[in-house]
Amino acid sequence: METLQYILDIDPNAREKVFKKGHVLQREGDINVSAFYVKKGLLRSYIIDSKGKEHIFIFAPEGWIIADVESIEFNKPVELFIDCLEDSEVVIFDKDCFFQTSLSKEAVHKNTQLLYKRLGVLQRRVLMLMSAPAIDRYTYFLKTYPELPNRIPQHMIATYLGITPQALSTIRKKMATVP
Amino acid sequence: METLQYILDIDPNAREKVFKKGHVLQREGDINVSAFYVKKGLLRSYIIDSKGKEHIFIFAPEGWIIADVESIEFNKPVELFIDCLEDSEVVIFDKDCFFQTSLSKEAVHKNTQLLYKRLGVLQRRVLMLMSAPAIDRYTYFLKTYPELPNRIPQHMIATYLGITPQALSTIRKKMATVP
């Protein structure tokens, strides 16, 4: 089942919108929590810490769903910013629609599959952050998201990896000289 | 709906077993992948990295489900070890049962809820690992799992936080002198 069809299926209020690069769909402190399906373009979610530094949680290219699950699940105010890294077509839908009781079997299956996949990705991310040095995390990133480096600036890759742009630059230099 | 009842509901083959402290339920490289519901006791999942160091992914006290979701979802061989930190009563069930099409609406709702909650927890974990210093991660750990420090040795808390036991010891000393 195609993800977009599934979303339109389960949320009759889902609406499609087009946003310009740079548009912020959700900011820290918001209370009206939605989830976003990326039909076209590229979104990201990130926090800004107490020192004003950005930390990117995930990138969401075409076909991905992006949302602040923690705030949805634990009813906290939104902590993640979500914005567009490219002009994007986005389907906005309600956080609660996953919990509808009237879903088709197919929709349930799709939903479970999506959640599972995301869990698997996050598991890997935690393990990498805990156990692998920055260079390995970068290599894994390149392997897993080969198309992204052409679409986003390097300093964003750095804040996704949990290091500074300077550190990433040094790593890249090292990789170029000793391949 | 109570989680245990839900599991027995969806997997007729689910079986309950009792394990001694130290028993390993699953090890790296295993292909027969199960999920485990902790009825009583305490389990953990962890990896052992290339240098032989342990990194604990999650603790699972009573009421939690523990599994290697990445290996389940992407059909990889198991990478996470799962073992008992206390004598435990565990319900072993099949990874695929979440995808059954014959689930009751109630079971579907419960399932979605469990997955969402876990996603929220992992989101927080990633953000903390990326943006917060070790002392903040420790403080958050104490707040979130207040009962665990009485049940597990400190060096395990350290490997959960992503630091060495020595570093945790230093942090605790600092917290004791300047509270």
Added chain:
DNA sequence: ATCGTTAATTAATCTAGATGAATGCATCAC
């Protein structure tokens, strides 16, 4: 063209936390 802005690189210095080693203290087996 020229000014401003944003990105990437390089280098000098600093620091949180790792590493390695030693010590003290329980607990358990015998």
Added chain:
DNA sequence: GTGATGCATTCATCTAGATTAATTAACGAT
């Protein structure tokens, strides 16, 4: 008792990556 084992602590040293700052290049707007 004594020895062995595991856990926490302390200290001295080391290092990956942070911080600060300067340089250069690329791009857009006027």
